[in-house]
Amino acid sequence: MTPTLQTRRKFLRTSALGAAAAWTLPVFLEKTFCTLNALAADSLTQPVTGKDGTILVVLQLAGGNDGLSTVIPYADDAYHRARPTLALAQDRILKIDSHIGLTPQLPGFKNLYDAGELAIVQGVGYPNPNRSHFRSTEIWQTATDSDRVANEGWIGRYFDNCCRGADPTVGVALADQMPQSFSAKTPTGVTLSRPEQYRWRASSSDDGKPLSDEEAFYRQLIGASEESTPAEGNSIAELPGKTKTGDSAEDFLRRTALDAQLSSEKILAIAKKAKTTVVYPPTPLGASLGLIARMISGGLPTRVYYASQGGFDTHAGQNGAHDRLMTQLNDAVTAFVTDLKAQGNFGRVMLMTFSEFGRRVAENANGGTDHGTAAPMFILGGGVKAGLSGAQPSLSDLDHGDLRFNTDFRSVYATVLEEWLHAPSQVVLGKKFPTLPLV
Amino acid sequence: MLTALPSSRWDKETAAHLLNRATFGATPELVDETHAKGLERAVRDLLTAPETAVEGPAPEWAHPRNLRTIRREARMAKESGDHSKVKAQRQMEGDELLDLRSWWLGRMNESTAPALEKLTLFWHGHFATSAEKVKDGYWMWRQNDTLRRGALGNFNLLTKAISRDPAMMIYLDLQQSRKEHPNENWARELMELFTVGIGNYSEPDVREAARAFTGYRVDPSTQQTRIAFRQIDPGAKNFLGHTGNFTGDQIIDLLTKEPACAVFIGKKICRYFIADEPTPLLVNLVSERLRTHNFEIKPVLAEIFSSAQFYDAAVRRSQIKSPTQFLLHTCKILATDLPTPRVAQNAMRQMGQTLFGPPNVKGWDGGKSWISTATLLFRNNFANYLINGDAMRPDAPRGRGGDLGLRRGGKGTDDPRREPIDVSKIASAELRRNPDVLLQELTRRVFQAGLNDSDTAPFRDFLAHRKGDTSDTTVRGLLHLMMSSPLYQLT
Numbered sequence: 001m002t003p004t005l006q007t008r009r010k011f012l013r014t015s016a017l018g019a020a021a022a023w024t025l026p027v028f029l030e031k032t033f034c035t036l037n038a039l040a041a042d043s044l045t046q047p048v049t050g051k052d053g054t055i056l057v058v059l060q061l062a063g064g065n066d067g068l069s070t071v072i073p074y075a076d077d078a079y080h081r082a083r084p085t086l087a088l089a090q091d092r093i094l095k096i097d098s099h100i101g102l103t104p105q106l107p108g109f110k111n112l113y114d115a116g117e118l119a120i121v122q123g124v125g126y127p128n129p130n131r132s133h134f135r136s137t138e139i140w141q142t143a144t145d146s147d148r149v150a151n152e153g154w155i156g157r158y159f160d161n162c163c164r165g166a167d168p169t170v171g172v173a174l175a176d177q178m179p180q181s182f183s184a185k186t187p188t189g190v191t192l193s194r195p196e197q198y199r200w201r202a203s204s205s206d207d208g209k210p211l212s213d214e215e216a217f218y219r220q221l222i223g224a225s226e227e228s229t230p231a232e233g234n235s236i237a238e239l240p241g242k243t244k245t246g247d248s249a250e251d252f253l254r255r256t257a258l259d260a261q262l263s264s265e266k267i268l269a270i271a272k273k274a275k276t277t278v279v280y281p282p283t284p285l286g287a288s289l290g291l292i293a294r295m296i297s298g299g300l301p302t303r304v305y306y307a308s309q310g311g312f313d314t315h316a317g318q319n320g321a322h323d324r325l326m327t328q329l330n331d332a333v334t335a336f337v338t339d340l341k342a343q344g345n346f347g348r349v350m351l352m353t354f355s356e357f358g359r360r361v362a363e364n365a366n367g368g369t370d371h372g373t374a375a376p377m378f379i380l381g382g383g384v385k386a387g388l389s390g391a392q393p394s395l396s397d398l399d400h401g402d403l404r405f406n407t408d409f410r411s412v413y414a415t416v417l418e419e420w421l422h423a424p425s426q427v428v429l430g431k432k433f434p435t436l437p438l439v
Numbered sequence: 440m441l442t443a444l445p446s447s448r449w450d451k452e453t454a455a456h457l458l459n460r461a462t463f464g465a466t467p468e469l470v471d472e473t474h475a476k477g478l479e480r481a482v483r484d485l486l487t488a489p490e491t492a493v494e495g496p497a498p499e500w501a502h503p504r505n506l507r508t509i510r511r512e513a514r515m516a517k518e519s520g521d522h523s524k525v526k527a528q529r530q531m532e533g534d535e536l537l538d539l540r541s542w543w544l545g546r547m548n549e550s551t552a553p554a555l556e557k558l559t560l561f562w563h564g565h566f567a568t569s570a571e572k573v574k575d576g577y578w579m580w581r582q583n584d585t586l587r588r589g590a591l592g593n594f595n596l597l598t599k600a601i602s603r604d605p606a607m608m609i610y611l612d613l614q615q616s617r618k619e620h621p622n623e624n625w626a627r628e629l630m631e632l633f634t635v636g637i638g639n640y641s642e643p644d645v646r647e648a649a650r651a652f653t654g655y656r657v658d659p660s661t662q663q664t665r666i667a668f669r670q671i672d673p674g675a676k677n678f679l680g681h682t683g684n685f686t687g688d689q690i691i692d693l694l695t696k697e698p699a700c701a702v703f704i705g706k707k708i709c710r711y712f713i714a715d716e717p718t719p720l721l722v723n724l725v726s727e728r729l730r731t732h733n734f735e736i737k738p739v740l741a742e743i744f745s746s747a748q749f750y751d752a753a754v755r756r757s758q759i760k761s762p763t764q765f766l767l768h769t770c771k772i773l774a775t776d777l778p779t780p781r782v783a784q785n786a787m788r789q790m791g792q793t794l795f796g797p798p799n800v801k802g803w804d805g806g807k808s809w810i811s812t813a814t815l816l817f818r819n820n821f822a823n824y825l826i827n828g829d830a831m832r833p834d835a836p837r838g839r840g841g842d843l844g845l846r847r848g849g850k851g852t853d854d855p856r857r858e859p860i861d862v863s864k865i866a867s868a869e870l871r872r873n874p875d876v877l878l879q880e881l882t883r884r885v886f887q888a889g890l891n892d893s894d895t896a897p898f899r900d901f902l903a904h905r906k907g908d909t910s911d912t913t914v915r916g917l918l919h920l921m922m923s924s925p926l927y928q929l930t
Contacts, residue, residue: 134571149799168812187811201820203919204827205912214916221897221924249759253925260812
């Protein structure tokens with residue numbers, strides 16, 4: 001019997017799983033399997049609690065966000081020359097300093113900046129940039145050199161190295177499909193688009209009602225019920241049949257089934273219970289960030305949340321389209337921040353945006369922009385060292401019409417890993433990247 | 440060495456194992472038929488692909504077009520402010536891929552040579568190419584056709600065919616490779632992922648090999664490959680310790696002569712057909728057979744499928760089903776049709792195996808990487824959907840909640856409703872008269888083996904709780920319970 005299983009077994013028996021009320025017990029929120037587990041002795045393994053650990057929220061702006069229309073070098077003549085129809089008049093810009101400012105659709109971000117809660121990392125990219133959405137997204141998700149392919153994502157490698165044995169909700173991605181950054185040797189983390197989707201569903205009877213009794217036997221089947229005790233030999237701990245090493249596929253499947261049931265009950269209970277007075281905008285991003293705030297408030301032992309906003313591939317008619325995207329981003333993030341502040345959790349949450357690339361400096365003939373390279377990232381939260389980081393790339397010294405990056409995105413990752421998640425970045429990223437003063 | 444399985448050990452469970460690994464899964468009917476053939480004939484039949492199974496009808500749209508013109512017209516229309524052509528082009532790409540995925544799943548399901556389809560899927564994962572970048576259904580279909588034609592043949596020849604395959608040439612930028620700027624992407628992956636594996640070549644070898652593959656071109660106006668003679672670098676190359684004016688084909692010849700190549704391919708074959716984590720001894724045995732047979736795949740597979748090692752108790756039911764295996768085998772067990780193309784595509788995506796869309800050039804990792812809490816729950820719920828059809832969803836608010844995201848991307852009503860399975864096809868009235876017999880037969884059907892008492896206890900208890908009721912509802916519930924067992928994920 002491995003310590004993990006023993007602990008879980010004990011936990012299951014002592015906390016009367018099956019009664020949904022059990023999941024509201026504070027004891028669960030404070031102690032997780034990870035901390036109880038012998039594996040926690042491993043120096044890399046991080047105990048996770050839902051109450052006091054730092055939390056990272058990764059927000060993907062999918063499609064290639066136009067950095068120059070987000071953080072605008074308004075004082076640069078080259079910007080106005082390159083963007084005859086897209087450039088904004090100076091008086092509309094939310095000025096950060098005498099050179100750059102935010103697009104007027106981001107007033108919430110401006111307030112955060114002024115309040116010392118937003119850092120802007122400028123000119124982020126990587127060497128030998130790739131302009132394919134598919135490939136460049138993969139490079140950001142796996143944090144590899146652009147001529148190297150990897151299967152595991154950078155967050156997945158963090159889970160593999162630092163969260164072994166952790167509750168599966170150590171990572172929660174709000175998506176239809178797991179983002180590649182979560183891909184790990186030992187799959188960890190939960191991907192769901194709606195909490196109701198993330199649960200086992202009973203078969204149905206002819207009148208369409210779910211079979212009420214099937215679920216009890218499903219619990220017995222995966223060892224999550226009170227009825228099956230280890231002594232009877234059909235528990236997860238004493239596996240029948242062939243000799244098992246703890247690593248067999250069968251063991252792994254039994255553990256994962258139990259994990260799924262546990263985390264599903266928790267997420268559903270939290271989603272149902274946690275209430276907020278903050279009104280989120282009725283957008284997909286608003287729904288995602290609202291759900292994340294509920295999970296944080298409910299004390300889910302999560303280190304990394306992942307959400308995304310799509311539609312940034314603005315090849316044509318960018319003016320209206322990009323404005324709408326920025327407004328959606330602004331409104332959802334503003335509601336999220338208000339919510340977290342009301343919860344008293346803003347100090348332990350960091351939100352980081354990224355996009356697979358920025359766009360070309362010159363606008364195209366369709367009032368849009370094509371795939372480019374470097375772009376800014378936003379890092380915000382109560383514990384963030386606000387201000388500008390990196391430098392705005394030159395608009396005149398271009399690389400075939402594209403900005404030259406000055407900060408490798410993996411430096412940002414390394415900072416987040418080292419300074420925020422307190423994880424060894426070199427193990428996760430494969431090499432050492434200089435950290436930035438963001439925390 | 441690989442030792443032959445004694446004929447005394449050829450029984451229904453070993454026959455089921457052969458079907459589960461060499462094809463997309465066994466049913467009691469197929470097991471009986473295969474067992475009756477005897478091992479030798481069973482293996483021979485599986486690995487003999489009739490002409491019709493190789494040819495087969497292509498999707499009706501799968502023929503070359505003048506992509507150069509089509510794309511230019513769309514671009515010009517877009518530049519004059521008309522986005523309809525670009526949209527139509529994208530819609531067509533999406534529709535063709537949807538159709539192509541459904542075409543292949545249907546073929547895997549119905550082929551008279553299912554082992555050939557399973558092997559074609561192996562090569563698709565090996566020579567991984569994604570439509571995300573290729574963006575053309577014909578090219579993706581054509582690669583699939585090339586893989587199928589070469590699947591049971593010689594690995595060296597298949598690799599050469601793939602080096603001329605338009606989809607691969609686009610995916611790994613080979614078609615852009617010029618004498619002045621040899622593109623290293625294909626050359627690197629050829630060595631790292633397709634033949635010898637990392638650590639068995641140097642960076643200069645990558646550069647020299649890239650020079651040998653210059654001048655390969657894809658012509659978008661015919662969608663065919665051609666050689667641009669002026670772009671070829673005919674000079675001498677130093678490659679893996681050899682020097683000569685090597686062509687791309689000669690580079691492939693040199694690579695398949697490397698001892699590391701047999702080990703690399705042997706290991707992949709072991710992982711796909713035998714064990715997620717094969718022992719070094721097993722890998723050595725299989726790679727030795729590959730060398731002996733000069734990389735002819737068919738005789739190597741025949742020896743594997745006839746070997747005692749393949750039928751070892753530790754090998755049986757130790758492999759995690761791929762999403763493709765899960766979907767196809769579940770439908771076979773339930774004696775039901777595949778879901779609609781839209782539902783199948785969404786389900787495969789959620790389970791992590793989009794056909795014609797591997798995550799990257801490394802293909803699918805397989806094994807444990809298929810399973811997360813989310814994909815496992817999805818597999819359980821998808822089995823529910825396959826059993827109960829759209830009836831499983833009424834407790835959810837319309838269009839959300841319990842909906843598994845299976846209709847995503849459809850136009851709402853364009854997909855017919857799925858009905859519950861016809862229980863009488865797999866459980867006769869006679870069988871249902873006795874719950875114990877019913878349980879035994881369904882266990883054999885779902886797991887292709889008897890399970891021990893503790894594993895079947897929840898099923899027995901469920902039936903007992905239903906007090907001898909064996910109505911359709913109960914049988915469907917029992918099937919779903921069985922398919923929710925962690926053991927069901929193994930094959």
